[in-house]
Amino acid sequence: MTAPLLVLVGPMGVGKSTVGALVAERLGCVFRDTDDDIVAEQGRTIADIFVDEGEPAFRAIEKRAVRKALAGHDGVLALGGGAILDEDTRALLAGHRVVYLSMDVEEAVKRTGLNVARPLLAVNPRRQWRDLMEARRHLYTEVAGAVVPTDGRNPEEVAQAVLDAVELKTAIPGGQPPDPRQEDVMAAPVTRIQVGGTAGTDPYEVLVGRQLLGELGGLIGDKSHPSPTTTLNGGASRRSNTQRVAVIHPEALAETGEALRADLAGQGFEAVAIQVPNAEEAKTAEVAAYCWKALGQSGFTRTDVIVGVGGGATTDLAGFVAATWLRGVRWIAIPTTVLAMVDAAVGGKTGINTAEGKNLVGSFHPPAGVLCDLAALDSLPVNDYVSGLAEIIKAGFIADPVILELIEADPQAARTPAGPHTAELIERSIKVKAEVVSGDLKESGLREILNYGHTLAHAIEKNERYKWRHGAAVAVGMHFAAELGRLAGRLDDATADRHRTILESVGLPLSYRYDQWPKLLETMKVDKKSRGDLLRFIVLDGLAKPTVLEGPDPAVLLAAYGEVGE
Structure with missing residues (x-):
């Protein structure tokens, strides 16, 4: 039977995983995190387990994961923040080398922020942190042989403090990795x-x-x-x-x-x-x-x-x-x-x-x-998340085709925030809009391209008394704009068909009621993008080539809606 060389405990956000990996690297051994074990075994996030089954069920799963890791891992081990709540787990830790990583409330709020993925800090981070620590601090100190504060230290410094506290010899001469990182990698990348x-x-x-x-x-x-100034007696002033x-x-x-x-x-x-x-x-x-x-x-x-x-x-x-x-x-x-x-x-x-x-x-x-x-x-909620994908897909069609490629590579993964490309999709979409609005704040020209699919979408939203999700309406609007561009001789068939394929693949709607066309047409005539009685639509001349189509033939408009209506 094996046993961990070192066990790290402490509250969520303290950096157990980051520090544990660094310590393991210096000791020349393997790092393991019981939270990662749970996610891999359950096939879902810890937040999902909390929501689906409640905290007691999660603690039971956690208890089994900790017992298994303590009995089968011989490197550095990090436990979840609440693992020490279990009396049996605390008893098991009695025979191990345990270090408690601590931090104060101000540092905790900075590191955990509004992270609703941390189920116990989803409401008021500052207050919840204090409440949690009042209930747990004595338990951390009970199981630990050493306490290492993390406030004001980067991960490299904390890792070295851990090694010093337990007097373990490192496998790397001098206790330092070949190319030490100076930045605070416990802070999430921004x-x-x-x-x-x-x-x-x-x-x-x-x-x-x-x-x-x-x-x-x-x-x-x-x-x-600057803050406002307050005038004092005699005419002097001070900053409020x-x-x-x-x-x-x-x-x-x-x-x-x-x-x-x-x-x-x-x-x-x-x-x-x-x-x-x-x-x-x-x-x-x-x-x-x-x-x-x-x-x-x-x-x-x-x-x-x-x-x-x-x-x-x-x-x-x-x-x-x-x-x-x-x-x-x-x-x-x-x-x-x-x-x-x-x-x-x-x-x-x-x-x-x-x-x-x-x-x-x-x-x-x-x-x-x-x-x-x-x-x-x-x-x-998944429907709200998928709705937002419509605006991301729009950015892909008007400016950044890489967005479309990322979604097409795995549409199901794109439907969840846990997907591998979530951050990149959001960042790319923001960059598209940032570049456009930086050159045209007041929609006098270039910025109009951001309205791709929105002329019909806004009409649908009004017709539904704003009960439809905006993204769902935009998806139908883009399908319509693609068909309008095709029928107007602007857009090639492959790119027009690609709209239908990618929108459908992530679960966005493509159609709206055919009998509502007269109402929708009247609403579009008072859209902000219209000029007098002249309807204006953003269409594509090709992938990432948006342009304006003014005053299209009413027969072409009806024919395009015929491809959308149901």
């Missing part, structure tokens, strides 16, 4: 995409990655946007240390909105949460007026900041409220759906709906920053 700055607008960044909550305070308190932040969130994310508010308040901001209806029901003049009232009652000034967290409808509303309050205040978008990440939260188009159509009232008001935390997608 992709930064710049938007604007080339058309007379202030540039801002879209951050894509995980564990991004720690970035929010810095964006709010950006030194390039309190900045107001309004977190606008949908009802469905009430706990997340409150968690953000509480977290910001804990950082010293004067934070309020403003709850609005879900989805498109939030995008009305009445809801905007409700938000304005809340800002007024909070004493909101031009140097304060709005944070919009939620799907595309919420970020559209938050941006519009920011654009119109005091003629424009800064705002930050935290999109929580695929659709919002790749479309609504990027580019500065904000707006609300009216009885006459979608987004007919709005403003161009770019955010100060966008945080796309991919962890928010881990719990997104």
Whole structure:
């Protein structure tokens, strides 16, 4: 019977896997993580196990995985954050060399952020962390022979501290690998995409990655946007240390909105949460007026900041409220759906709906920053996730065919955030939009290509009283645009057929009711892209070659819809 050379315990996000791999490398042995064992055995994520079966069932699975690893692994072993809750597991650890990796609450929030894939921190990271540690800290120290703090240290430093604490000799002379990494690899990689700055607008960044909550305070308190000053007796002035932040969130994310508010308040901001209806029901003049009232009652000034967290409808509303309050205040978008990440939260188009159509009232008001935390997608319902793929596919057809190739390589994998190309698909889509809007903020020319499939899509949404998902309507709209381009002699058959194939492969709809064409046509005539009575559509002259088709023959329009209608 074998036994691990070293066992690492500690809370989620502390870096057990990263440090454990480094320690194993220096000792010349194999690293193993019981969380990885569980995922491989169950064929699903730990978050899914929590949701499907509950925590007690997961703990039973975890207990078996830990017992098996302790009996069959002779290298470095890392246990899940809650493994030590089990009394039998603690008893088994008594005969092993155990190190407890610790960190404080501020560092924990930075590393775990809004990561809903960590089931026990899905509501209020700061409060939940404190509660968890109050219940577990004494258990970690009970089983460990040494405690190694990780705060303020990079993984290389922590790994060496672990080796020093247990006095193990390394297999590598000097205890250092040949090419030591200096960066803090415990921090998840973040992709930064710049938007604007080339058309007379202030540039801002879209951050894509995980564990991004720690970035929010810095964006709010950006030194390039100073806090208000207060005049003192005698005319002197001082900078106010309190900045107001309004977190606008949908009802469905009430706990997340409150968690953000509480977290910001804990950082010293004067934070309020403003709850609005879900989805498109939030995008009305009445809801905007409700938000304005809340800002007024909070004493909101031009140097304060709005944070919009939620799907595309919420970020559209938050941006519009920011654009119109005091003629424009800064705002930050935290999109929580695929659709919002790749479309609504990027580019500065904000707006609300009216009885006459979608987004007919709005403003161009770019955010100060966008945080796309991919962890928010881990719990997104599959239909909502797939809906967002429509905007990603659109980016592939108008500008970046690699997107289409990645999806076509494994359509089923593309339907889930656990797919191998999720981050790349989202980043590529954002880059397409960033490049377009950076050169055309106010849709005076090039930016129109982003409306590919949207003219019919908006008409369908209005006809369905906004009960259809936006991505589903865009999918039908792209199918229509492809057929229109083909019938107008613009688009080749292969590329037109490719629309149907790829949209269908991921489960997006291709058709809409044929008898609704007269209503849809009338709605399209008041679309923002129309000029007078002249209908305008974005079509393709070929793959990644978008163009404008003005005033198409009504017979051609009807024939194209004939390919879509059912």
